Amino acid sequence: MTTNQNEIELIKSELEKVKADFKSIFDNAVEGIFRTTPEGTYLMANLSLAKIYGFSSKEELLVFFSDIKNQLYVNPCRRDDFIREITQKGLVQGFESEVRCKDGRIIWISENARVVYDDTGRLKYYEGTVVDITQRKQAELALEEQRVYFQQLFDNSPMAIVLINISGQIININDAFEYLFGYSRNEISGLYNRTILVPHDLLHEIEFMRKIIMDGKSVTKETKRKHKQGHLLDVSVLGYPTKINGHIHGIFYCYRDISERKLYEKQLSHQALHDSLTGLPNRSLFRERLDRAIERSKRRADYYFSVIMIDIDRFKRINDSLGHQYGDQLLIQISQRLANCIRSMDTVARLGGDEFAVILEELSHPREVIEIVMRMKQLMEKPFDIFNHQIISGASFGVVLKNQEGQDGDHILRNADIAMYCAKELGQGCFKVFNKKMHSKVIERMEIENDLRQALQNKELELYYQPIFSLSNNDLEGFESLLRWHHPRYGMISPNKFIPIAEETGLIVSIGKWVLAEASHQLKQWENHFYSQPCLSISVNISCKQLKDPYFVEYVAGILDQYQIKPYQLKLEITESIVMIDVKSSKEILMKLKQLGVILMIDDFGTGYSSLKYLHEFPVDYLKIDRSFVSGRSSKDGNWEIVKTILALARNLGLKVVAEGVEKQTQLIQLKQYECDEVQGFLFSKPLNCDDANILIQRYL
Ligand code: C2E
Ligand code: MG
Ligand code: MG
Numbered sequence: 001m002t003t004n005q006n007e008i009e010l011i012k013s014e015l016e017k018v019k020a021d022f023k024s025i026f027d028n029a030v031e032g033i034f035r036t037t038p039e040g041t042y043l044m045a046n047l048s049l050a051k052i053y054g055f056s057s058k059e060e061l062l063v064f065f066s067d068i069k070n071q072l073y074v075n076p077c078r079r080d081d082f083i084r085e086i087t088q089k090g091l092v093q094g095f096e097s098e099v100r101c102k103d104g105r106i107i108w109i110s111e112n113a114r115v116v117y118d119d120t121g122r123l124k125y126y127e128g129t130v131v132d133i134t135q136r137k138q139a140e141l142a143l144e145e146q147r148v149y150f151q152q153l154f155d156n157s158p159m160a161i162v163l164i165n166i167s168g169q170i171i172n173i174n175d176a177f178e179y180l181f182g183y184s185r186n187e188i189s190g191l192y193n194r195t196i197l198v199p200h201d202l203l204h205e206i207e208f209m210r211k212i213i214m215d216g217k218s219v220t221k222e223t224k225r226k227h228k229q230g231h232l233l234d235v236s237v238l239g240y241p242t243k244i245n246g247h248i249h250g251i252f253y254c255y256r257d258i259s260e261r262k263l264y265e266k267q268l269s270h271q272a273l274h275d276s277l278t279g280l281p282n283r284s285l286f287r288e289r290l291d292r293a294i295e296r297s298k299r300r301a302d303y304y305f306s307v308i309m310i311d312i313d314r315f316k317r318i319n320d321s322l323g324h325q326y327g328d329q330l331l332i333q334i335s336q337r338l339a340n341c342i343r344s345m346d347t348v349a350r351l352g353g354d355e356f357a358v359i360l361e362e363l364s365h366p367r368e369v370i371e372i373v374m375r376m377k378q379l380m381e382k383p384f385d386i387f388n389h390q391i392i393s394g395a396s397f398g399v400v401l402k403n404q405e406g407q408d409g410d411h412i413l414r415n416a417d418i419a420m421y422c423a424k425e426l427g428q429g430c431f432k433v434f435n436k437k438m439h440s441k442v443i444e445r446m447e448i449e450n451d452l453r454q455a456l457q458n459k460e461l462e463l464y465y466q467p468i469f470s471l472s473n474n475d476l477e478g479f480e481s482l483l484r485w486h487h488p489r490y491g492m493i494s495p496n497k498f499i500p501i502a503e504e505t506g507l508i509v510s511i512g513k514w515v516l517a518e519a520s521h522q523l524k525q526w527e528n529h530f531y532s533q534p535c536l537s538i539s540v541n542i543s544c545k546q547l548k549d550p551y552f553v554e555y556v557a558g559i560l561d562q563y564q565i566k567p568y569q570l571k572l573e574i575t576e577s578i579v580m581i582d583v584k585s586s587k588e589i590l591m592k593l594k595q596l597g598v599i600l601m602i603d604d605f606g607t608g609y610s611s612l613k614y615l616h617e618f619p620v621d622y623l624k625i626d627r628s629f630v631s632g633r634s635s636k637d638g639n640w641e642i643v644k645t646i647l648a649l650a651r652n653l654g655l656k657v658v659a660e661g662v663e664k665q666t667q668l669i670q671l672k673q674y675e676c677d678e679v680q681g682f683l684f685s686k687p688l689n690c691d692d693a694n695i696l697i698q699r700y701l
Contacts (some may be wrong), residue, residue: 025430031108032130035116038067038123040079052109052132054101059192064102074098074106075161082111087127090115096133108137147334160255163242168193168209171250180257182228191368193253196225198232212239212251222258234262275350277328278335285351286357293359306369308358309398309416310376315354318391321583329386330393337379341372357416366401373397373431381429396423397431418442444490449501451487451509456514460486463518464687467696468658468680470540471672476700478537480573480680481519483511503545512546513555520563520570522690530697539571541603544578546655553592560596567597573624575603583614594619601658606642616653621651627661630671631681647674 026033032049036042042062050061053072065071069079078097085092099109113128152163160177164170170188178184181196186197197205201223212219218240224232238254259571273285280288293305312334319327331354338348338356347359358376360369380395398420400412407415419434421442455461465479485493492562502508523538546552560567574594579586579602590600601622602615606629625646629639644658650657659671662681673678688696 018511027174029129033106033127034130035125035127037066037125040082041066042068043125044127049130051588052100052101052107052130054103054105072099072649074100075698082113086115092128096137107132107134109133110192135141147395154482157254159544160257162253162255163250164193164253165250166248177255180227180233180255181225196227198224198226208239209251212241213248214418216241216243216248225255234259251685264362277352278332280339280356281347283347283349283351286347286359287409289347289349289359290412292373293361294407294409294412296361303361304363304402306360306363306366306402306415307400307412308360308369308373308376309413310356310380311396311398311420311424312354312356312359312380313394313396313424315393318393320356320388322386322391326389326391330384330391333384333386334380334393334395337382338376341376341379357413369399369401373399377431394429396420396428399431401433415439421445445501448487448490448493448498449505452485452498452502452505452507455485455487456511458488460488460691461514462486462512463515463522464689465522465693466680466687467540467685467693468537468678469684470678471676476536476697477678478523478539478571479541480571480583480687481515481522481541483515483541484687499543503543506545508543508545509549512543516556516559517542517562520559523565523569523694524563526694526697529694530701534566534569536697537569537571537599539573539601541573541575547574547578547586547589552598556598557595560598568599570599571599571622573601573603576605576607579618583617587617587619588617615649620655620659622656624658624660625676627681628666630659631661631663643671643676644674646699647676 002680004568026046027092029046029048033044033046034042034049035044042065045058045061047058050056050058053061055061057063061334063346069076073079075098079615082092082095083096085095091112091350093112095111096108098106110133111128113126116124116127118124119492122298142380154174154323155170157174158176160180161174162170162177163172170191170193173183173185173188181188183195194202194205204223208219208221218238220236220238222234222236225235227233227636235255236258237256240252240254241248242250242252273282273288274280275282285620289616290307297303297305312330315327315330318330331350335348335350335356338358339629340356342348342360346360348356351357358372360372364368377395377397380393383390383392386390396418398418400416400419415438417433418441419432421432422438432438462484464482464484466482467479468477469475470477483495483499485495485498487493499508502511519538523536527534527537549555556570559565560570574590579590599622600618600620601624602618602620604626605622605623607626623646630645647657656677658678658680659667659676660680662668662671662679662682666677667681669685685696
């Protein structure tokens with residue numbers, strides 16, 4: 001062998017080796033490798049490609065695909081795209097398409113390919129590599145799906161969402177944000193988040209942002225934000241850090257409009273602290289403010305406050321007689337007038353019923369309080385126009401000028417109450433400034449009230465009897481029963497003192513029943529002892545609370561029956577003012593009593609409201625002229641004119657008249673001259689206990 005031949009052999013063997021190497025690379029390559037005709041027929045394919053497409057050998061693949069465009073590509077147009085791109089650029093890189101495998105499975109592939117030309121420059125074939133990217137593609141698709149979902153969630157969320165970057169600039173907002181804050185996406189993008197913050201809250205907001213970033217998780221709070229128009233919105237906000245690779249890139253703020261709930265909460269708390277009728281602060285809020293005033297006065301030597309307790313005169317009567325609608329309107333108008341008398345720092349509250357209270361703050365002199373009270377008093381005395389009715393009310397005021405050291409709210413309120421109570425005792429439309437002496441007076445009253453509850457059981461009540469005489473024949477007509485209370489400590493207590501308490505507490509109903517029974521029993525006794533025929537009468541005072549008792553008429557009927565008294569022997573004395581306050585219901589009840597046959601008298605006539613026009617509508621038999629006209633301090637000549645007028649009026653209406661309080665002979669002469677029917681008074685006898693009354697009867701037998 002020549003050297004040349006040897007070299008040729010060597011080259012041949014080298015070539016064979018290279019061929020074998022390339023074949024091995026071709027056969028064992030991870031990527032699929034192919035060569036196709038420009039029409040799309042496989043000329044060559046490696047095992048990897050066969051496997052990618054689901055074939056067991058390359059031969060099988062070569063036989064199977066005769067037309068790649070229609071057999072391989074799920075979307076045949078993809079092959080056209082491939083041809084277009086490779087023709088234009090001479091190659092394709094990362095060309096992705098969906099292809100169908102042998103078993104029908106659809107996978108994603110990515111192709112790199114180039115054009116191969118022959119020596120003449122004509123397109124010979126395409127060759128390239130294929131990678132199965134199905135997994136990556138699926139992951140990408142899943143990611144894209146998620147992105148779309150999140151975008152939809154962001155766009156359509158009912159929560160207003162804003163994304164800000166770490167420097168606080170607004171990156172994106174959703175529709176709900178546009179709607180809630182009034183900004184369009186274009187307007188607000190790029191602006192700083194503080195655009196919607198409330199300026200004086202900035203410090204809190206920085207702290208809120210810091211917390212979100214430091215904690216790295218969501219943080220919520222309720223706060224206010226500024227609308228584009230400038231008004232504030234109540235919102236709940238959830239701040240959430242956005243992280244990429246563990247690093248915080250910005251914050252999502254999700255807002256919910258809670259204005260409605262806040263308004264509702266505000267209303268609820270307003271309701272809890274305000275009186276629903278008048279809108280004034282109620283007792284709880286009043287106490288809160290009082291406690292604050294007390295605290296302030298402890299801290300500041302120059303701070304004075306004053307508390308005024310106000311009770312509306314005649315309110316109960318107006319409410320009972322005209323109805324609650326009128327009462328409510330009156331309270332509303334009263335509250336408005338009171339509120340007009342105070343300064344913005346003061347408080348006027350309705351503590352309940354017809355009870356109002358005021359705290360005056362930052363006072364420099366007690367005179368200021370008195371001036372305000374006088375103003376209130378005057379305003380309360382002006383007539384109120386309620387449903388076109390003129391109503392005159394007035395109020396009593398109890399004032400605590402300065403709080404004593406160490407006194408709490410209860411103490412101050414109690415003292416104001418005491419002063420008010422003392423003002424009421426003076427009469428209507430008065431005011432009293434609290435002093436320590438008042439306290440013992442009130443304690444006494446409270447004791448009386450307590451003891452009165454036991455008085456009936458303890459048999460401390462007794463009836464006295466004051467005789468009544470006929471002026472025409474000087475005969476003893478009968479007696480008025482007058483209640484006496486033998487108090488174990490205070491001795492005999494006047495009915496003027498304890499009857500009002502009994503009325504207030506409602507005890508009068510049971511006491512009144514006892515009086516009626518006791519007086520009737522006594523009358524029967526006298527008859528049994530002294531007379532064969534019923535001729536004496538007994539007058540019993542009836543309080544307004546008793547008249548309101550729905551069983552009262554029944555009770556009276558029962559008493560007549562039980563003690564076998566002729567109805568005309570029982571005279572019921574009803575005070576004028578009671579009857580006149582509620583004309584309609586008084587008329588009804590008096591009618592029912594009248595049907596029983598008892599005698600009805602209007603007591604203390606001339607002192608009350610006296611709507612004379614109603615008098616003839618009442619089924620009454622007697623008028624009792626109040627003693628102030630007969631023997632009172634004011635019984636001057638003018639009062640005799642009144643007596644004369646009352647007598648004339650009674651004549652006209654066919655009523656009889658009793659004059660009470662006859663103390664002097666001259667008065668008796670006058671009354672005789674005016675032809676008064678009956679008289680009663682100290683001139684004849686003081687009220688007597690039962691034994692003394694017996695003696696008196698014997699004298700007149
Ligand atoms: P009233 O019904 O007008 O009774 C007359 C009052 O005048 C009695 O006072 C009587 O003692 C007094 N009086 C009678 N004559 C004279 C007189 O010549 N001069 C003076 N200065 N006073 C005279 P009393 O007993 O203190 O009763 C006061 C009021 O208490 C009664 O006024 C009546 O409204 C009420 N009251 C008394 N007992 C009862 C009762 O059982 N039930 C009710 N609801 N009220 C009663
Ligand atoms: Mg009387
Ligand atoms: Mg009287």
